[in-house]
Amino acid sequence: MINTIIFDLGGVLIDWNPYHLYRKVFNNDDEIRDFLASVCTPDWNEEQDAGRSLKNGTDILVAKHPDHEDNIRLFYNRWEEMLGGAIDETVTIFKQLKDSGKYKIYALTNWSEETFVLTKARYEFLSWFDGIVVSGTEKIRKPYPEFYKILLDRYHVNPEEALFIDDSARNVEGAENLGISSIHFTSAAELKNELISRGIL
Numbered sequence: 001m002i003n004t005i006i007f008d009l010g011g012v013l014i015d016w017n018p019y020h021l022y023r024k025v026f027n028n029d030d031e032i033r034d035f036l037a038s039v040c041t042p043d044w045n046e047e048q049d050a051g052r053s054l055k056n057g058t059d060i061l062v063a064k065h066p067d068h069e070d071n072i073r074l075f076y077n078r079w080e081e082m083l084g085g086a087i088d089e090t091v092t093i094f095k096q097l098k099d100s101g102k103y104k105i106y107a108l109t110n111w112s113e114e115t116f117v118l119t120k121a122r123y124e125f126l127s128w129f130d131g132i133v134v135s136g137t138e139k140i141r142k143p144y145p146e147f148y149k150i151l152l153d154r155y156h157v158n159p160e161e162a163l164f165i166d167d168s169a170r171n172v173e174g175a176e177n178l179g180i181s182s183i184h185f186t187s188a189a190e191l192k193n194e195l196i197s198r199g200i201l
Contacts, residue, residue: 002181002200004162005097006151007129008142009109011167012185013091014123015084018075025071039068040075049110051139079115083122089188091125096201098128103200107132108151108164110141110171131155142166143174152178163200165191 010016018040022032036042040061048057054076062069097103107129111119113136120126133151135141142148152159164175164182172182183194195201 002161002163002198003103004155004157005103005105005200006157006162006164006175006180007094007105007107008164008166008168008171008185009107009111009119009126012165013087013094013107013125014119015087016082017084018082020084021074021078021081022071024081025074035068035071039065040072045075046110046141048112048114049135050141051113051136054112054114076115080118080122083119086123086125087188090185090191093188093192093195093201094125094128097195104130104155104157106130106151106155106157108142108148109133110135112136142168142171145174145178148175148178148180163198 007013018036019029019032022035023029026032026035044057044061048054058073058076061072065072094105098105105128107126109132111134113134116134116136126132131151131154133154135147138147138150140147151157159179162180164172164180165185166172166175166182167185169184172184175182183191185191192201
């Protein structure tokens with residue numbers, strides 16, 4: 001029986017996407033795609049999510065790609081422009097779960113500690129969680145099992161009684177490897193249907 005819901009944030013409850021910023025800079029999406037695949041890559045960004053400072057991450061990348069310095073520095077200098085807003089349909093589901101009074105609800109997010117401060121001030125619904133575990137604060141991220149275990153241990157969560165929701169198949173697999181039932185998020189509509197079919201919503 002599920003008594004705990006664990007949400008990812010980016011891509012599930014918050015529309016975070018570098019394209020929102022870089023569409024103001026590059027001529028087309030192909031140029032953005034190339035830049036994010038070869039310069040400001042997901043692997044590079046994940047190091048900041050895992051605790052490396054934004055300054056160190058930026059300096060390392062500028063040294064490696066000096067010809068892209070201006071656009072590299074934009075990544076964190078104008079990082080808030082990557083936030084497209086709340087994903088309202090998922091926030092509505094979150095509120096329904098919260099209002100039911102049946103569940104403890106937590107967030108487990110890969111997010112830089114420095115940028116999460118900005119994010120937390122922007123979205124009121126982040127105060128609804130019973131607890132939030134941020135990778136940048138803990139210096140470890142999904143899908144490493146130790147990161148999930150921080151939440152399980154800190155909030156005394158039985159993995160067999162928890163449900164994890166994340167838009168990354170890799171992160172879902174990491175949770176399932178620890179015995180946590182999971183939903184791979186693709187849309188709010190699909191999530192709602194899945195929660196109803198499981199008798200949770």
